[in-house]
Amino acid sequence: xxxxxxxxANLPKEGQLSGxxxxxxxxMEVAQRGTSQSSAGYGSVDRFxxxxxxxxxxxxxxxxxxxxxxxxxxxHYLKVNLxxxxxxxxxxxxxxxREIDRLQSKKLxxxxxxxxxxxxxxxxxxxxYWYDSDFGDLDNGVSQTFAITSTWTKYSITFDVAxxxxxxxxxNPLASYEFAILQPESDTSTNxxxxxxxxxxLEAGEKASPxxxxxxxxxxxxxxxxxxxxxxxxxxxxxxxxxxPFNQYTAVNGYSNMRWWKMMRVTPTITxxxxxxxxxxxxxxxxxxTAIGISQLSANSGEFYLTTGSLTQGTCTHLNxxxxxxxxxxxxxxx
Numbered sequence: 001x002x003x004x005x006x007x008x009a010n011l012p013k014e015g016q017l018s019g020x021x022x023x024x025x026x027x028m029e030v031a032q033r034g035t036s037q038s039s040a041g042y043g044s045v046d047r048f049x050x051x052x053x054x055x056x057x058x059x060x061x062x063x064x065x066x067x068x069x070x071x072x073x074x075x076h077y078l079k080v081n082l083x084x085x086x087x088x089x090x091x092x093x094x095x096x097x098r099e100i101d102r103l104q105s106k107k108l109x110x111x112x113x114x115x116x117x118x119x120x121x122x123x124x125x126x127x128x129y130w131y132d133s134d135f136g137d138l139d140n141g142v143s144q145t146f147a148i149t150s151t152w153t154k155y156s157i158t159f160d161v162a163x164x165x166x167x168x169x170x171x172n173p174l175a176s177y178e179f180a181i182l183q184p185e186s187d188t189s190t191n192x193x194x195x196x197x198x199x200x201x202l203e204a205g206e207k208a209s210p211x212x213x214x215x216x217x218x219x220x221x222x223x224x225x226x227x228x229x230x231x232x233x234x235x236x237x238x239x240x241x242x243x244x245p246f247n248q249y250t251a252v253n254g255y256s257n258m259r260w261w262k263m264m265r266v267t268p269t270i271t272x273x274x275x276x277x278x279x280x281x282x283x284x285x286x287x288x289x290t291a292i293g294i295s296q297l298s299a300n301s302g303e304f305y306l307t308t309g310s311l312t313q314g315t316c317t318h319l320n321x322x323x324x325x326x327x328x329x330x331x332x333x334x335x
Contacts, residue, residue: 021212022095023047024222026112026200028061028076032220032229033329036060042333045078046223048091051182055086055190062196071152072113073211077198082183084190085119090182093200094334096265097130097175103161103204110179111156111208112200114148120189123147126157128179130167133335137166145184148195156208173266176334224262228330246317252290252309254317259301260330268330270294270302299332 030046037043037059040052050059062079069075082089110126118124123145130139141162146155161177169175179202181195199211246254260268272292291307311317 020203020209022099022202023093023200025219027074028078028198029216030220030223031061032223032227046227048078048093051088051090051092053086053088055082055089056084057082059091068152072198074113074198077196080195082193085183085193086190087185087188088182090180092178092180094176094178096334097169097177098171100161100177101169106204107158107160107206108202109156109158109205109208110202111154112197113152113154114195114197115150115152116148116194116196118147119183119187119193120191121184121187124181125184126179126181128159129162130164131176131178132167132174134174139164139167158206174335221262225265226333228261229327246306248311248313248315248317251311251313252307254306256304257301258304264299264330264332266332267297267299268332270297271329273327
């Protein structure tokens, strides 16, 4: 067979040649929140939700050895390490329903590399379904089970997209299509287990095609549709302190407009770490921070405000730290 024919044999038989992977961050490269978490929910690798379900353990981003990179073709992997297992512990990946709606009545294939140890019952379960976070409605697909070994191996699971009977899709922002790799519901053993996984690719068709790599900044931008974080104020080199400007509209209130790095899926929930005091730029006077928050919130922007006293109306105030970072986090994850 000629080289051209060999290359053509690896091309997908359905769908487009690019944008095939429905999984965001399948190479486990982006971890905006941190590299490890011990509590359930989102907390480490972007777009992957940790499910403990009564068990204990950690989920983390890991870096491959040279030999494992050569084997798998990936530099990072997700480690789900349960020190005490329980049924339905594992991870979820949630996708907007509109991304899957066009694929109803079709088959999808999930491929990935994995190694580790199996739960007490001897295998993992792969679940997939439509979900409406407003009413908790579910339309389940057919689950499948698989077992892993202690060496990196590539796996492939083909399945039919679940039929939606209860979950309205369309442009419903509360609807999602989710898949999960879990300790099976019937397996209530508490044995420790570990799942190392990377290269997740979900695509249309009955056969796995080669992983669709993309630049890091492209993956990061996709993740920022669901979560963003930034240090607005930070302690710089040589003890210099930097901040963001607030227009001092009154003697007690200042405002600063902020646009998210990328328009988010929905209006996000904003959390900020608190500051007990701050300094006005170019003075040594310390002011007690009465309140700091955000108003005029949308999927695209917001307006930060601070409240204090003894300031000059009409001036531009810089809110500076006393040696600590101030972070905001914007969360628009699928519920």
